[in-house]
Amino acid sequence: MRIVRPSVTLVCSTPDLERVVEHMGRVCYQSTHKVTETSAPGFIRMVIQRGHESVLEHASVDFLVVTDRGVTHELVRHRTASFSQESPRYCNYAKDQFGGELLFVQPLGLEGMALAQWIEHMGAFESTYLWLIKQGTPPEIARSVLPNSLKAELGVTCNIREWRHFLRLCTSPKAHPQMREVAELIRSELLKLSTPCFEDIP
Numbered sequence: 001m002r003i004v005r006p007s008v009t010l011v012c013s014t015p016d017l018e019r020v021v022e023h024m025g026r027v028c029y030q031s032t033h034k035v036t037e038t039s040a041p042g043f044i045r046m047v048i049q050r051g052h053e054s055v056l057e058h059a060s061v062d063f064l065v066v067t068d069r070g071v072t073h074e075l076v077r078h079r080t081a082s083f084s085q086e087s088p089r090y091c092n093y094a095k096d097q098f099g100g101e102l103l104f105v106q107p108l109g110l111e112g113m114a115l116a117q118w119i120e121h122m123g124a125f126e127s128t129y130l131w132l133i134k135q136g137t138p139p140e141i142a143r144s145v146l147p148n149s150l151k152a153e154l155g156v157t158c159n160i161r162e163w164r165h166f167l168r169l170c171t172s173p174k175a176h177p178q179m180r181e182v183a184e185l186i187r188s189e190l191l192k193l194s195t196p197c198f199e200d201i202p
Helices: 019-030 040-050 053-058 068-073 112-134 138-143 159-171 177-193
Strands: 002-004 005-013 061-070 082-085 103-105 153-158
Touching: 005 177, 019 040, 019 053, 040 053, 053 153, 053 159, 061 068, 061 103, 061 159, 061 177, 068 153, 068 177, 103 153, 112 138, 153 159, 159 177
Parallel strands: 002 103
Antiparallel strands: 005 061, 061 153, 082 153
């Protein structure tokens, strides 16, 4: 049994995404003649201020997210996104490819005896799962004993408009703490890609 931290890895994004957004957005205003080397950030800020966010849909960003299965259940409810999720139905964690062990994501806020109890229970889940597999139980049945804390990898593709919507919801203090943790990691990466597309989201 291993405990891992949530993580986010940028896989790819629309090349030169700010220029793509500007060029496509200026079609609406027939103002492509105003495009310069430095005009994209100002144009993006203008369309966001006007609420003309549909033009942001012309650019997308893909991430590989590592979190627990409980958080993935929340993430996949964003319906204008595309997802590819690690499947414990097909992944046999007893095999060498997985090191014959399960990975779990530690919930935020557990300390002392509560953390010790959680660790003990994760070990029991792992032991039960591995025992079931050893008895010949297919992974798709053995997975029924696995908890929400099981580590899961999720490929996520969203256009810029949907990423903005995601950040508004999932960086809010009302969001689940572990969802907020993942959302903050994503926000940090998105701001590196484009400040004007995301700087106005608190």
